[in-house]
């Protein structure tokens with residue numbers, strides 16, 4: 683009796699731990715969001731372009747249909763900035779920002795992904811001039827939508843802000859603007875989870891960068907990633923290592939500058955990085971769906987394990 687009930691318990695545990703988690707993200711809508719955002723019709727989503735506004739609308743309507751709350755009109759946090767490189771002022775760029783209250787905390791987790799990309803540019807050898815930005819960063823944006831959908835049905839412990847950021851390619855402008863116009867004191871931010879380029883890697887590796895600065899997060903993430911694909915790697919966060927240090931490479935940079943903890947999920951650069959070939963056909967759907975499920979599992983673990991006050 684004892685041994686059989688014991689084995690029943692361990693069988694159950696096996697199902698809960700290994701099978702129980704498997705694919706919680708709705709993969710069809712994840713992939714169709716990525717496909718829509720990186721389609722030629724959106725022409726590379728450069729800030730304030732027609733395609734960028736279409737992407738913005740798409741995210742807005744998704745957040746609205748999930749019943750997310752927001753601290754801004756119509757989910758839009760507008761901002762204006764100068765691009766010194768282009769000698770141009772961008773007026774009324776916009777982050778799309780949704781919010782879910784938590785069950786038991788005032789400390790907020792801010793999940794970010796930039797939805798802008800670099801638009802139309804120089805033709806490649808195939809005559810293609812649309813820089814679709816499928817991996818960079820329709821992949822993070824569609825993942826942000828999928829995570830919001832998951833948590834809108836499974837309330838987190840901590841409040842979560844879901845911020846689709848604009849102007850990243852023009853100097854992390856959306857992240858800077860969000861922190862300047864944040865609806866709570868910045869001390870209330872527990873953690874920034876940023877996603878930028880998460881849909882392909884030939885070695886089956888996804889990085890969680892930033893644990894050099896926050897070693898206490900590493901054990902939580904390592905545990906969450908046991909038995910999961912892709913392989914979760916740590917690194918690209920040592921100071922004074924030049925290009926190999928990703929600490930300022932995407933929207934988690936302005937959070938780091940404000941001394942807010944961050945974890946950045948991303949892959950190493952590939953041959954289509956900032957080229958017209960960064961298109962939907964060239965992402966790896968299996969890698970991508972697994973990566974987003976892994977990020978969800980890490981987010982759930984952080985939400986569970988990090989302090990509430």
Ligand SMILES: [Zn+2]
Nearest residue numbers: 818819878879
């Ligand atoms: Zn990017």
